[in-house]
Amino acid sequence: xxxxxxxxxxxxxxxxxxxxxxxxxxxxxxxxxxxxxxxxxxxxxxxxxxxxxxxxxxxxxxxxxxxxxxxxxxxxxxxxxxxxxxxxxxxx
Numbered sequence: 001x002x003x004x005x006x007x008x009x010x011x012x013x014x015x016x017x018x019x020x021x022x023x024x025x026x027x028x029x030x031x032x033x034x035x036x037x038x039x040x041x042x043x044x045x046x047x048x049x050x051x052x053x054x055x056x057x058x059x060x061x062x063x064x065x066x067x068x069x070x071x072x073x074x075x076x077x078x079x080x081x082x083x084x085x086x087x088x089x090x091x092x
Contacts, residue, residue, distance in 0.1 A: 022036050023076060023080065025060065028057050028058060028059060029050050029063075029064055030056035030059075033056070039082050042075070043064075046068065050064055
């Protein structure tokens, strides 16, 4: 059995937060949902198994849209809506 080590999630999220935005083409689904947890609702709404998937660190939005036969532009629009909706909400 092959063994690999995924870097510590908090460290990965810190790097993502400092240098990237959620809509970059090569950002993994794992990183997107880890850094912007509000996006998980969009995946679940489409009955996608990406939340908790072991290969999420290796798939991009383009990959999952192709696998689930979704319109990528529309899906990205839903993700953008989820992120901006949360960013507009006042802090609690």
